[in-house]
Amino acid sequence: MQIELKTPIGNTEILTQEDGLQQAKDWIDKNYPDRRIAVVTDSNVDRIYHEQLTKVFRDAMLHVVKAGEESKNLGEIEHLVDKLGEEGFDRNDVITGFGGGMITDLAGFAAASYKRGIKGLTLIPTSLLAMVDAAIGGKTGVNVRAKNDCGAFRPADHILLDPKFLNTLPEREFNAGMAEVIKYAATLDVSLAEDLMKERGEMDLKAILQKSAQAKVNIVQQDVKEGGLRQVLNFGHTFGHAVEKKSDYKLLHGEAVSIGIIYANKIAQKLGKQKPETGEQIKKLLERFKLPTELPEGMTIDDLHEYIVQDKKKSGKEITFIIAPEMGKWEMVKKTPEELVKLAR
Numbered sequence: 001m002q003i004e005l006k007t008p009i010g011n012t013e014i015l016t017q018e019d020g021l022q023q024a025k026d027w028i029d030k031n032y033p034d035r036r037i038a039v040v041t042d043s044n045v046d047r048i049y050h051e052q053l054t055k056v057f058r059d060a061m062l063h064v065v066k067a068g069e070e071s072k073n074l075g076e077i078e079h080l081v082d083k084l085g086e087e088g089f090d091r092n093d094v095i096t097g098f099g100g101g102m103i104t105d106l107a108g109f110a111a112a113s114y115k116r117g118i119k120g121l122t123l124i125p126t127s128l129l130a131m132v133d134a135a136i137g138g139k140t141g142v143n144v145r146a147k148n149d150c151g152a153f154r155p156a157d158h159i160l161l162d163p164k165f166l167n168t169l170p171e172r173e174f175n176a177g178m179a180e181v182i183k184y185a186a187t188l189d190v191s192l193a194e195d196l197m198k199e200r201g202e203m204d205l206k207a208i209l210q211k212s213a214q215a216k217v218n219i220v221q222q223d224v225k226e227g228g229l230r231q232v233l234n235f236g237h238t239f240g241h242a243v244e245k246k247s248d249y250k251l252l253h254g255e256a257v258s259i260g261i262i263y264a265n266k267i268a269q270k271l272g273k274q275k276p277e278t279g280e281q282i283k284k285l286l287e288r289f290k291l292p293t294e295l296p297e298g299m300t301i302d303d304l305h306e307y308i309v310q311d312k313k314k315s316g317k318e319i320t321f322i323i324a325p326e327m328g329k330w331e332m333v334k335k336t337p338e339e340l341v342k343l344a345r
């Protein structure tokens with residue numbers, strides 16, 4: 001099945017297929033015949049897929065970045081731009097990101113900036129988080145003083161989702177990615193909740209990837225530059241980001257979002273906008289994927305206040321807080337950080 005994302009700043013074709021590397025290469029050959037390709041990947045993904053990768057992308061320039069969020073920085077962009085220049089890449093060539101969200105963000109930002117924007121950007125996400133979230137929607141960037149504080153909007157032309165790559169993803173990373181899928185289930189697509197209740201062996205990952213991608217596309221399509229509606233995707237993220245920062249990034253993003261979702265439910269219930277059964281159903285989904293549903297030991301809700309205030313500073317107003325009144329539905333409520341922390345206590 002093909003999903004299309006059409007935005008004023010570019011269109012993306014999203015395909016879910018096995019044999020992902022070959023499929024992605026065939027797409028590039030068809031759409032960018034005779035163009036040079038630079039494949040950007042990380043050291044973990046390269047270690048596992050090097051043989052396959054170099055067999056399929058035989059003539060491509062391979063650029064391997066050390067795995068880990070620390071590599072999502074401007075220095076790595078400089079290395080990559082330097083290598084592209086040295087190898088004579090021009091503006092009509094193609095950058096392909098093959099990896100998790102760190103790589104799709106880095107490759108995307110390089111594509112947005114190399115010679116003021118290279119023509120081709122294709123992504124082959126390999127982590128669940130990148131497949132259902134990071135690769136889709138055109139947000140790219142690196143970390144300078146804070147996470148993602150330097151970047152650009154640059155949607156990929158083509159994204160290839162191959163569930164087979166998830167077979168090598170560490171379980172903790174897989175489960176963390178599921179927090180974003182549960183976010184879509186809770187706010188945008190109730191049918192995903194049913195898919196997620198199946199046993200792991202019986203779960204139709206392909207359908208889960210497609211439904212998640214479609215949920216994100218439906219929102220991004222209406223608000224690519226985060227003017228308003230895209231904030232729906234922040235469900236669980238107000239408290240999630242605060243928990244993630246307070247844990248000094250020891251918790252994975254999805255683990256922190258899981259806790260954030262629990263607080264979004266608690267707040268919705270205190271406001272009389274969510275039945276306890278809905279909260280329970282969402283919690284059950286989080287628990288299925290061994291995601292945390294309580295603050296880590298030693299962390300209190302009041303510890304999160306200063307980080308939630310930082311969130312408010314970003315918009316300069318009250319926080320637009322997303323709740324799920326019932327499974328698959330969302331609502332925005334405006335609250336100050338103080339009100340949110342009080343409701344979450």
Ligand SMILES: NC(=O)c1ccc[n+]([C@@H]2O[C@H](COP(=O)([O-])OP(=O)(O)OC[C@H]3O[C@@H](n4cnc5c(N)ncnc54)[C@H](O)[C@@H]3O)[C@@H](O)[C@H]2O)c1
Nearest residue numbers: 044067100101102103126127129130133134139165168169
């Ligand atoms: N642009 C966006 O809209 C957006 C949205 C959400 C997150 N992000 C960004 O995404 C990043 C997080 O993404 P992530 O969780 O994928 O992190 P990541 O890219 O660091 O990948 C997590 C780990 O999994 C490994 N890995 C990836 N795929 C693998 C595979 N198939 N087999 C074995 N190991 C594999 C990686 O090497 C890494 O160690 C953050 O930088 C975040 O800011 C961006």
